[in-house]
Each structure stands twice: as C-alpha cells, then as structure tokens.
Amino acid sequence: MRMMCPHCKQSAYTRHSGQLTTTSRETIFHCRNYECGHVFSAVTEINRTISPSATPDPSVVLPLSSHIKRALLQQQLQAMPAVDYRPRHAGFMTGDLFEAMPAAG
Template identity: 35%
Template sequence: MSTYKLVCPHCKGSIRIRTSEGQHICLRTAYLQCTNEACGATFRAQFEITHQMSPSGMPNPQVQLPAAPTSIRREAMRNDNETQLDLLEA
C-alpha cells in the first residue's frame, strides 16, 4: 500500500492531516498542519478520486468514474517501485 508524503511548501517539513470530512463519495476536504513547530503553517486541501485505474469487483452503481487514459496507467505502473509518493513537493 502506498502512502503520501505531504510536504510543507514553506519549510519543506512534514505535514499531517489533522481532520477531514467527506464532501462527496469521491471528494474529501482535509485540514493539514505542518509538524515543524517553528513553521506552524496550516492548510486546507481537497483529495478527489478522478479516474478509475481498473474496474472494481464490487461496483457501486452510484460511482461513475471515467477510465484512466493509458498515459496515466503507464505513469502509475512506473511509480509502483517507489516506496512513497511526494505530494506538494516542489
């Protein structure tokens, strides 16, 4: 399972998710906090499921996502060897 490394755009320290709330079945709003006490920046972010990489074995009829283009699927395959994906890193 992959995890995301959230990086503060100010100090480049780690960011943690303080709380999040569902807006839609495919959208969450998250409130983030830099773990560097000297920085202390806080943020609001949205995480959205935009494409389906492969079909579900238990499809929900309420979920209507487009299939990911080949270029996105190829990129995901290339990144499978990395242990952690960077998010918000410059």
C-alpha cells in the same frame, strides 16, 4: 497520506479529515515545524478508474483510464457471441450504403 508544508518544506501531519462527496475528501494538515506553524487544507479527489471494481456502485461515475479501455473493450467483444441476424417479418429497411441510389420520380 504524506504531505509537505508548501512554505518550509517540512512534513505535515493530518489533524482532521472529512468526506466532501463520494469521490472527494478534505484534509486539514499542520506543519511539524513549530517555527512555521502553517495549517492548510488539501482536497483529494478520485478522478479515474485504473482497475474496475468487482462490486461497482451505479451512482459513482468515473472515467476509465485510457490504458485499460482498449483491453476492457477487447475482453467484452471476445465474450459476446457472434450470430448472423436475419429479420423474420420484415426485410432490411435501409439499403446498402455503397449501392447506387435509384433515381427519384
């Protein structure tokens, strides 16, 4: 990963990198400008899914990028079979939402 020194704007190199969590990593950078000599830390974080994994880890929870949510939902709906459902042992428990309510009493 390329990073620029925030002070002298020269490129910096990675000196050390370590995993903080499953979705974040800390990297220590050294400025290449020997007159500057700045050493700094940066944290890289995974913040959303752009393309879903083919082998997802259930312990990793990342929001889907908004541009793929619609396509993914459409794909899931197309894959689902459509059937008419009729209960066998009981009638519908709730009435029609738009049907007039019977008078109480």
